[in-house]
Amino acid sequence: MKTKDKSNIHTISFLVANKPGVLVRVALVFARRGYNIDSLVVSPSLNEKFSRMTITAQGDPEILDQIIKQASKLVDVICAGEHSEEDAVAREMMLVKVKYTSTSKAIILKQVKKYQTSIIDEDDNTIIISQIGTTDDLDEFEEILKKHVVIEMVRSGKLVMVKGQEST
Amino acid sequence: MSAKKKSPIKLQNKLTGGEALIKCLENHGVEYIFGFPGGVVIPIYDAIVNTKKIKSILVRHEQGATHMADGYARATGKPGVVLVTSGPGATNTVTGITNAMMDSIPMVVFTGQVTTPMLGKDAFQEADMFGCTLPFVKHSYLVKDANDIPRVVKEAFHICNTGRPGPVLVDLPKDTTSGICTANLDPNMDLPGYTVQTTINKTDVKNMAKMFKGSKKPLLLVGHGVVIAKADQEVKELAEKLQSPVVNTLLGKGGFPETHPLSLGMLGMHGTAYANKALVNCDLILSIGCRWDDRINGNNDEFCIGAKKLHIDIDPAEIGKVVKVDAAVVGDAKMVVKELIKHVKPLDTNAWKQECDFYKKEFPLHYSTDKGLPAQYIIDQIYKISKGKALVSTDVGQNQMWSSQFYKIDKRDTWYSSGGLGTMGVGLPAAIGMQFGRPNELVVAIVGDGGFQMTAQELTTAFIHKLPVKVFILDNKYLGMVRQWQELFFDNRLSGVDLTGNPDFVKLAEAYGVKGIRISSVKGAPEKIKAAFAHNGPVVVHCEVVKCGNVFPMIPAGKSAYHMIVEPPKTKIK
Structure with missing residues (x-):
């Protein structure tokens, strides 16, 4: 796996009309320039007319700035902006399914406790662990679990919210 | 015209979606709809029967409709309106829509669509127009409820001609236009993400x-x-x-x-x-x-x-x-x-x-008449004889560049050229659109033999509507601009540019009921141009110009103005 240059990862939040096709319109602005979207979260906002879209992507800041400007022009985009760790909090969620043996179970449970994650499903051979944290937290825990047999992993993508009185 | 029969889908005192659409277009001051019908837009064409305010212009290919709407928009500042059927009718508008997007032209394109229950099921003449035009429109709609039509039309006209103008696509499933619309025909717009900047910093x-x-x-x-x-x-x-x-x-x-x-x-x-x-x-x-x-x-x-x-x-x-x-x-x-x-x-x-x-x-612009009839001479004469007062549309290629050099424009809204997309075939239909918008002015289309043949069928539209457009075909029997690049940058290895075998454009014009004039030499050319202008109707002037004229000055693609070539180079350009 390529190591990510963290300084080049950008988190952009969009408030968009809750209408068919909006996701494609926004995605096209990225795709047209050959930009890959690393993660994407779309869900309704407090006002059901609008959805919140959070996108993380890697790339040259100037080009991403252009992408934000182009996306802001879309009629269905109410607002768009980039957020940094200073002005906003960010969390991600991860579900991991791990295969365990009688010997490995105790070690896994110890890690679960250490990383304040929780087991949300368990059977004779597997457990599903859920973790909510920063991207770094999740990356770290993922590395730990890779020492065991990970059957599958799903991450939600990053959610951000601006700190203080201002809205995102 | 035969007596108008009552519409079979008309319901008592209620508007169909199609009728609501036409009423809304009337309210937006639409004079012309450039279009071509088909199965799923019959409910709209049915509603057109009853309008007295809007004239439906039946084109011969949907691409022509979009370029006419574009020409109309540039000559009047008002949005051009296009109406086509689903599937092939709709996909034929994509070039014209993209052209309008690249050049920031206000245009509203209504495309028919299969009924909503059939959407996404590969129904007959179904094409995902909403999807396939997403990169090429300022905004677009798929209207699934007849009651949304008035709002969508109002928003489309607002969006297309405010801020930086651009085309708006409205995809209309047949059950939407044949359904009942009871909505207010002048509703509020719902555009929280679209604000027009009215102040400056x-x-x-x-x-x-x-x-x-x-x-x-x-x-x-x-x-x-x-x-x-x-x-x-x-x-x-x-x-x-x-x-x-x-x-x-x-x-x-x-x-x-x-x-x-x-x-x-x-x-x-x-x-x-x-x-x-x-x-x-x-x-x-x-x-x-x-x-x-x-x-x-x-x-x-x-x-x-x-x-x-x-x-x-x-x-x-x-x-x-x-x-x-x-x-x-x-x-x-x-x-x-x-x-x-x-x-x-x-x-x-x-x-x-x-x-x-x-x-x-x-470094003046210049040309020589020593070796035959140069295209520049024709344009220069058109400029002089029309006293620079014509509305001019060009096609794309050498004809376009020579026109921009030799037809000086002093007034806004009198010039049409496909700038961003460089769409061959725009010249004739755009001129027709300009003439619809400005019926009392001299409209001249300056086109090449290549581009003209892409939309030549619209001569019929000019003939039927008695539009006195003057079409000058600068016929060098080549796709001249590509030939020029091949000559300058590819050791003159000509490939795919020979148009030998062109039709006799005078006879072609006459077949369409349009007057044809031929200019083959400098001698007598001004008189023939004057005769074309004097003719009360459309004219095609077939100008047999020198075959290998090149456009100079030229800055090779990707180079800066420091590398401008003013005269034909004697050695190969690196």
């Missing part, structure tokens, strides 16, 4: 004005935004106050009179040598409503080295997109320039103007 304007201080070699770059914003008078005032020379883009023709002493004409790949000389020598350049296209800049690293770069644009995404600027104002060109005039002082540009005049004298 005066601090930005003042900062921009400061940049002019000390400039000895200023240059104004007039783009399409000046024409769209109707800012021509303000730009003239600014140029005269600053005493700054002015260059214009291909679509900026009409934004500043090209016969004005301060005008250096069009810049760029095939711009005048003096415009490009001024570009490389200026110490300040202000772009007004121009997006620094690569046909202007060539190579950004060498673009106006050392000059301050200023930018006025209504589209914030254009600022810094191509060129890093020293000052920018986002806003309507008319408003910004009006404000800017207040804050700038006249500059001492006498030496600079003399320098530009020297370039004009040293």
